[in-house]
Amino acid sequence: MTKPLVRIVDDDAALADSFELLLTTMGWDVRYYPDGRTFLETDTLSGPGCVVLDMRMPGMTGLEVQAEMERRGATLPVLFLSAHGTISTAVHAVRHGAVDFLEKPVEPLEFVQKVSSAVTLSMQAALESAPVDALKRTFADLTPRERDVVRSVLKGEQIKETARALGLEVSTIKMHRSNAFAKFGVHSQRELLRLVLESGVADPEELLDTHEVRA
Structure with missing residues (x-):
């Protein structure tokens, strides 16, 4: 520090x-x-x-x-x-x-x-x-598509639901999801949800909405 x-x-x-x-x-x-x-x-x-x-x-x-x-x-x-x-x-x-x-x-x-x-x-x-600051930096480092996928993860949606909602192939969603998980250092939806919960972030949606999306 x-x-x-x-x-x-x-x-x-x-x-x-x-x-x-x-x-x-x-x-x-x-x-x-x-x-x-x-x-x-x-x-x-x-x-x-x-x-x-x-x-x-x-x-x-x-x-x-x-x-x-x-x-x-x-x-x-x-x-x-x-x-x-x-x-x-x-x-x-x-x-x-x-x-x-x-x-x-x-x-x-x-x-x-x-x-x-x-x-x-x-x-x-x-x-x-x-912990919250580190999490915010990781959210800010997501690509626009990874951000969409992580938003669905935080909502508890499954891969097929996300694919339908975004109009993409399941394989494409899996790729973005895997890349996003790697940035957070987690391996599953449950681990990401636990990471966000343990960090003390009150509203994960704010992390996605308030940070500038990268081009």
Whole structure:
């Protein structure tokens, strides 16, 4: 798994430098962004880690950055920092996924503990999603015809049913089915169904519908 990365997004360069020094001393990988727009434009927003996000910055506010992360489907835990925090602001941030809301100045020990807790949450989520991510990559690698065949498999249809539905020969369906099974590392309809079930995917049809079909 990729090593966790702590992103610090704050227009106070001196404070960010002190945070970065503290965290790197503790063994963390750290990346600094002077404002929200730079962060959103250059960071991948993926991989384990967390975001230490200042509430008030020029350009985009912390809440606006959080909203854009939410819109993009980013799941990185967010720790908010603010020198002018209000209860309503904190409640809003937490309701939209922030894991904590810290008021400046922050005690170094508390800060490290909060970052550690946020990264732990991210690592746990990454481990839980790893099988699903691998399965999604395999679904995305299917050819259009293999995708049709796998869809029939997930519906519990037999080879002859699939052949009739797609207007193809049984031998052709067997070939596409065999190729698809090889990509998933399974040998039968039952094994593929079990693989999908054990991965925790709620709706296998979404995997087929949301990924771009290869030409």
